[in-house]
Amino acid sequence: AQSVTQxxxxxxxxxxxxxxxxxxxxxxxxxYLFWYVQSPGQGLQLLLKYFSGDTLVQGIKGFEAEFKRxxxxxxxxxPSVHWSDAAEYFCAxxxxxxxxxxxxxxxxxxxIP
Amino acid sequence: KAGVTQTPRYLxxxxxxxxxxxxxxxxxxxxVSWYQQTPGQGLQFLFEYFSETQRNKGNFPGRFxxxxxxxxxSEMNVSTLxxxxxxxxxxxxxxxxxxxxxxxxFGEGSRLTVL
Numbered sequence: 001a002q003s004v005t006q007x008x009x010x011x012x013x014x015x016x017x018x019x020x021x022x023x024x025x026x027x028x029x030x031x032y033l034f035w036y037v038q039s040p041g042q043g044l045q046l047l048l049k050y051f052s053g054d055t056l057v058q059g060i061k062g063f064e065a066e067f068k069r070x071x072x073x074x075x076x077x078x079p080s081v082h083w084s085d086a087a088e089y090f091c092a093x094x095x096x097x098x099x100x101x102x103x104x105x106x107x108x109x110x111x112i113p
Numbered sequence: 114k115a116g117v118t119q120t121p122r123y124l125x126x127x128x129x130x131x132x133x134x135x136x137x138x139x140x141x142x143x144x145v146s147w148y149q150q151t152p153g154q155g156l157q158f159l160f161e162y163f164s165e166t167q168r169n170k171g172n173f174p175g176r177f178x179x180x181x182x183x184x185x186x187s188e189m190n191v192s193t194l195x196x197x198x199x200x201x202x203x204x205x206x207x208x209x210x211x212x213x214x215x216x217x218x219f220g221e222g223s224r225l226t227v228l
Contacts, residue, residue, distance in 0.1 A: 034216060043117070043203055043219035090156065099144060099207065100169050101217060105155040 002027045004093050006104035013081050014112045021076040021107050023091030031093040033074040034101070035065055038088045047089075050074065061085070086111045115140065117220035119204050125226045131192040134223045138185050138206030144168075145187040146217060147179060150201040159202075162187055191225075199227045 003026040013019055025031065032051050036044040048059025055067040065076045074091060091104040118137040126132050138145050147159040158171035162181035179189040185206075191198055201224050205217035 036219075041221070043221045044205075044217075045219070046216050049216055099146070099161055099163075099215075100158055101146070102158075103148075103156040 002031070002093060002095060002102045004091055004102050004104040006089075006091055006107050008107045009105070010108045010110070012110040012112060015083050016080050019076075019078045019081045019085070019109070021089050021091075021109070023074045023076065023104060025072050025074065025091075025093045025102075027072075027093060027095060029096060030069060031095050033065075033067060034092040034094070035059065035063070035074070035076045036090045036092060036103075037061075038090065038106075040087075044090060047076070081109075081111055083111045083113060085109060117204055117206050117218055119202075119220035119223050121223060122221065123224045123226075125228060126194050127228050128194055128196060130194050131190065132194060132225060133188055133190045134202055134204075134225075136187045136189075136204030136206075136220060138187070138204075139218055142206035142208050142218070143185050144207045144209070145181055145185065146205045146207070147187070147189050148203045148205065149173075150203055150222070151199075156203070159189065194227045196227050199225060201225075 005024045034049045035047040038044045047063050048057050050057050050067050058064050063078050088106045090106045092101045094101045120135045144163045146161040148156045150156050160179050161169040165181045176192045181187045201222040203222045205219045207215040
């Protein structure tokens with residue numbers, strides 16, 4: 001069965017510091033990979049996605065993610081965090097057959113001024 | 114282009130009642146999925162509709178049901194509400210799930226509180 005693991009439930013970083021959020025997935029083949037962000041009281045907004053090709057993908061708001069097949073990981077990074085980045089981040093996978101998405105349990109990001 | 118619209122945004126019900134939530138997808142999107150989000154369980158897949166047909170269903174009891182109309186709008190219904198049904202219900206649409214490369218576009222959710 002497919003599963004997505006985000007090992008960090010909560011992360012606190014200082015504004016201007018770098019950020020890396022971890023995501024590991026379990027699936028027989030390479031699925032499609034996504035990162036979403038959710039601000040309080042809002043729905044989920046897509047940050048970036050990986051389907052194939054270059055394993056380093058760029059997203060909105062200065063985020064990037066790197067797909068590592070050998071580690072079944074798709075970690076999200078940002079070189080310099082802004083206070084407005086405080087939110088909940090979800091990693092998701094979608095098998096390359098079907099339209100069902102599987103979400104991790106999320107990582108809550110707090111940014112200290 | 115308008116995003117995914119969910120109504121109502123907030124509602125309070127009592128145990129035993131039933132509730133209907135509505136979702137209007139982005140214009141041109143034919144697939145609608147529903148998710149339940151709770152602090153303890155995260156996002157859990159409820160069901161997906163495409164062209165008025167349920168294509169996938171998550172592991173929820175029969176009290177949870179849904180449908181899709183010819184204009185792609187979707188409704189979900191929860192009957193005989195339980196306290197544990199309190200959650201944020203998120204609707205998401207996608208352009209064409211058969212292409213396998215589309216992402217989900219989410220609405221802001223309907224916050225259901227069961228007392």
